[in-house]
Amino acid sequence: xxxxxxxxxxxxxxxxxxxxxxxxxxxxxxxxxxxxxxxxxxxxxxxxxxxxxxxxxxxxxxxxxxxxxxxxxxxxxxxxxxxxxxxxxxxxxxxxxxxxxxxxxxxxxxxxxxxxxxxxxxxxxxxxxxxxxxxxxxxxxxxxxxxxxxxxxxxxxxxxxxxxxxxxxxxxxxxxxxxxxxxxxxxxxxxxxxxxxxxxxxxxxxxxxxxxxxxxxxxxxxxxxxxxxxxxxxxxxxxxxxxxxxxxxxxxxxxxxxxxxxxxxxxxxxxxxxxxxxxxxxx
Amino acid sequence: xxxxxxxxxxxxxxxxxxxxxxxxxxxxxxxxxxxxxxxxxxxxxxxxxxxxxxxxxxxxxxxxxxxxxxxxxxxxxxxxxxxxxxxxxxxxxxxxxxxxxxxxxxxxxxxxxxxxxxxxxxxxxxxxxxxxxxxxxxxxxxxxxxxxxxxxxxxxxxxxxxxxxxxxxxxxxxxxxxxxxxxxxxxxxxxxxxxxxxxxxxxxxxxxxxxxxxxxxxxxxxxxxxxxxxxxxxxxxxxxxxxxxxxxxxxxxxxxxxxxxxxxxxxxxxxxxxxxxxxxxxxxxxxxxxxxxxxxxxxxxxxxxxxxxxxxxxxxxxxxxxxxxxxxxxxxxxxxxxxxxxxxxxxxxxxxxxxxxxxxxxxxxxxxxxxxxxxxxxxxxxxxxxxxxxxxxxxxxxxxxxxxxxxxxxxxxxxxxxxxxxxxxxxxxxxxxxxxxxxxxxxxxxxxxxxxxxxxxxxxxxxxxxxxxxxxxxxxxxxxxxxxxxxxxxxxxxxxxxxxxxxxxxxxxxxxxxxxxxxxxxxxxxxxxxxxxxxxxx
Numbered sequence: 001x002x003x004x005x006x007x008x009x010x011x012x013x014x015x016x017x018x019x020x021x022x023x024x025x026x027x028x029x030x031x032x033x034x035x036x037x038x039x040x041x042x043x044x045x046x047x048x049x050x051x052x053x054x055x056x057x058x059x060x061x062x063x064x065x066x067x068x069x070x071x072x073x074x075x076x077x078x079x080x081x082x083x084x085x086x087x088x089x090x091x092x093x094x095x096x097x098x099x100x101x102x103x104x105x106x107x108x109x110x111x112x113x114x115x116x117x118x119x120x121x122x123x124x125x126x127x128x129x130x131x132x133x134x135x136x137x138x139x140x141x142x143x144x145x146x147x148x149x150x151x152x153x154x155x156x157x158x159x160x161x162x163x164x165x166x167x168x169x170x171x172x173x174x175x176x177x178x179x180x181x182x183x184x185x186x187x188x189x190x191x192x193x194x195x196x197x198x199x200x201x202x203x204x205x206x207x208x209x210x211x212x213x214x215x216x217x218x219x220x221x222x223x224x225x226x227x228x229x230x231x232x233x234x235x236x237x238x239x240x241x242x243x244x245x246x247x248x249x250x251x252x253x254x255x256x257x258x259x260x261x262x263x264x265x266x267x268x269x270x271x272x273x274x275x276x277x278x279x280x281x282x283x
Numbered sequence: 284x285x286x287x288x289x290x291x292x293x294x295x296x297x298x299x300x301x302x303x304x305x306x307x308x309x310x311x312x313x314x315x316x317x318x319x320x321x322x323x324x325x326x327x328x329x330x331x332x333x334x335x336x337x338x339x340x341x342x343x344x345x346x347x348x349x350x351x352x353x354x355x356x357x358x359x360x361x362x363x364x365x366x367x368x369x370x371x372x373x374x375x376x377x378x379x380x381x382x383x384x385x386x387x388x389x390x391x392x393x394x395x396x397x398x399x400x401x402x403x404x405x406x407x408x409x410x411x412x413x414x415x416x417x418x419x420x421x422x423x424x425x426x427x428x429x430x431x432x433x434x435x436x437x438x439x440x441x442x443x444x445x446x447x448x449x450x451x452x453x454x455x456x457x458x459x460x461x462x463x464x465x466x467x468x469x470x471x472x473x474x475x476x477x478x479x480x481x482x483x484x485x486x487x488x489x490x491x492x493x494x495x496x497x498x499x500x501x502x503x504x505x506x507x508x509x510x511x512x513x514x515x516x517x518x519x520x521x522x523x524x525x526x527x528x529x530x531x532x533x534x535x536x537x538x539x540x541x542x543x544x545x546x547x548x549x550x551x552x553x554x555x556x557x558x559x560x561x562x563x564x565x566x567x568x569x570x571x572x573x574x575x576x577x578x579x580x581x582x583x584x585x586x587x588x589x590x591x592x593x594x595x596x597x598x599x600x601x602x603x604x605x606x607x608x609x610x611x612x613x614x615x616x617x618x619x620x621x622x623x624x625x626x627x628x629x630x631x632x633x634x635x636x637x638x639x640x641x642x643x644x645x646x647x648x649x650x651x652x653x654x655x656x657x658x659x660x661x662x663x664x665x666x667x668x669x670x671x672x673x674x675x676x677x678x679x680x681x682x683x684x685x686x687x688x689x690x691x692x693x694x695x696x697x698x699x700x701x702x703x704x705x706x707x708x709x710x711x712x713x714x715x716x717x718x719x720x721x722x723x724x725x726x727x728x729x730x731x732x733x734x735x736x737x738x739x740x741x742x743x744x745x746x747x748x749x750x751x752x753x754x755x756x757x758x759x760x761x762x763x764x765x766x767x768x769x770x771x772x773x774x775x776x777x778x779x780x781x782x783x784x785x786x787x788x789x790x791x792x793x794x795x796x797x798x799x800x801x802x803x804x805x806x807x808x809x810x811x812x813x814x815x816x817x818x819x820x821x
Contacts, residue, residue, distance in 0.1 A: 174658035177618055178722065182672035183645045185638075193660050 021272025027265025088213030095155020103163025121157030200277030392430025
């Protein structure tokens with residue numbers, strides 16, 4: 001997984017960003033809309049098997065065609081968005097919930113608190129993600145919870161490091177010293193001054209981690225560790241169809257495009273937000 | 284094309300307006316080779332804009348009239364592409380802040396060589412050779428300053444030398460220096476000025492020097508041009524202009540350059556115990572760890588410093604950057620703990636106790652910071668900012684009382700009550716320092732520490748802030764601890780002064796005595812490096 005730490009938008013980036021933001025918003029809304037829509041309606045039951053109509057090419061009845069069991073790929077892609085987003089969101093929640101307090105504490109207290117938090121993060125980073133997922137699957141069985149735990153675990157050090165880096169920047173500003181002279185505790189300053197000033201950065205990081213979470217979820221279910229059958233998932237749809245790719249290319253193209261749309265959308269959204277949320281420092 | 288006797292830079296009747304606002308009004312000035320012309324004025328007077336106009340870097344939507352000629356060549360008609368060639372090659376630029384002007388990841392050698400290569404003046408090897416020669420010329424010989432050094436490994440003055448080398452790399456005929464020494468302390472400032480003067484005299488460079496500091500201008504310039512609201516109000520050789528200023532604005536600038544003393548002649552006898560007393564303070568900073576297991580080495584920033592501030596008294600701490608004065612101040616405010624020695628506040632333990640025990644005492648000492656931008660949370664409104672220390676009171680006021688208190692404080696420092704609803708970025712530097720003073724006053728402290736509180740301001744704003752501070756001290760019986768490298772401020776605002784060098788207090792005594800008859804050679808060298816108007820004009 002990549003850690004992206006960027007504190008300031010490049011000055012020349014100002015004009016490029018509205019387009020990135022708009023594209024990102026549209027793509028993300030498309031994916032989120034698909035997920036929400038699948039909660040109430042899909043053209044067919046995404047898990048309904050119809051051996052007679054297997055491997056049908058895209059048509060008016062089946063927009064994205066059908067797979068080897070005759071399941072409607074369009075319905076499957078819609079429902080897959082739901083599980084992909086749910087897993088990625090929950091994993092980002094885990095990362096934010098644990099990583100941000102860790103990072104804030106590391107920056108506020110320095111010393112051994114910082115050492116422990118940062119070296120702990122390094123250890124998690126050094127662990128192969130897949131091995132961790134296998135371990136967790138061995139303990140609590142493969143499924144969405146397994147994917148959330150594995151991806152969430154890797155989000156914790158990302159948010160801890162990003163938070164600490166940005167918080168150190170805030171702690172170097174005189175306003176935090178002014179708050180100390182006003183008798184405020186490090187914890188209170190972290191909540192009142194530091195967190196609001198780095199929130200934009202965390203939001204940007206969260207969108208990026210969301211996109212990485214979607215890739216990771218697709219990867220985990222591809223190897224059978226994530227969402228389990230019969231629940232629809234993009235990764236499993238790809239895994240099921242890999243031997244049929246030459247025969248029925250729609251089986252890989254559509255779920256593949258769905259992953260690309262989600263990841264690209266969230267990344268562009270993050271990029272656009274980064275420019276928007278850069279705090280106004282000077283007049 | 285080129286008339287034989289055309290001046291190097293000839294700005295004639297140049298006007299500039301942005302969105303209908305006239306920022307420069309038919310400005311005229313000339314710079315001859317081998318001469319220094321100073322553009323003086325307060326912030327917002329159009330000094331920097333003039334420099335940017337010469338470089339063709341005017342803000343978007345600006346409308347220009349009049350002419351700017353470089354060796355007889357009209358610059359205002361040139362296209363952006365043609366101006367690119369002029370910038371750097373014909374006109375070099377040096378900024379105020381060398382750290383932001385230099386690229387932090389490039390070595391100093393590459394930094395200067397890049398400029399040469401960007402203008403395709405030489406190949407890689409030749410560029411490196413040219414860079415080496417210029418760095419040596421600006422006082423950075425290769426044996427002591429290997430060309431592989433990065434900007435962060437150099438001091439502020441050395442960085443400014445690199446920036447000057449980069450500006451000179453293409454042998455420009457005109458150098459524009461925008462407040463080149465404002466971010467530096469007095470001794471470094473004197474050395475950089477010496478270098479600039481030497482370059483002008485020996486290489487026949489023309490120098491357009493932009494500065495708000497008339498004393499500095501008087502020291503080096505052949506010609507001074509005083510700008511006010513975008514128009515030239517006075518011009519001439521500095522001794523003539525400063526000895527008999529004709530325009531009231533010039534007179535105001537001159538008066539502000541050497542602010543009048545704002546302390547009573549005889550300070551009140553000290554009351555015991557002192558408000559703040561420090562004894563034998565030692566403060567070390569750890570350096571970066573050499574290896575994984577090695578114990579980090581430490582640098583001693585403050586070494587056995589002692590001082591006392593009594594009720595109603597104003598004490599100054601002077602010294603150049605790195606002398607330990609800011610570190611000492613942080614220790615005095617119990618923001619950092621000393622490694623040895625003790626600080627007591629109102630006779631009670633201050634440094635050698637817990638933050639919980641300090642909390643009830645915190646309201647007695649407050650602080651005003653140097654950086655008017657960084658000392659406020661950009662997301663808070665002024666009301667919340669000024670009210671922040673109120674949590675130190677035994678019974679913090681409710682919302683309505685809080686609002687009233689903030690409005691009262693803002694009026695005390697000369698701001699409007701309605702300013703409470705605005706954000707800090709909506710104010711000018713001087714106004715922000717007023718907000719900072721209001722915040723420091725909120726809990727009615729006995730002592731306010733001023734850490735270079737006027738260093739980021741121009742002389743006119745500095746004079747206004749000094750007035751506010753003097754008035755408050757008189758009315759409220761406030762004590763001040765004034766940390767500054769600006770001797771004019773220390774002279775105007777303090778009763779006693781401590782001189783720090785290398786972490787030690789090398790001299791102390793009544794301010795006028797120390798500044799007029801220094802006993803320690805370091806104090807004498809600080810004073811000698813500080814330009815004064817009297818010395819230049821007399």
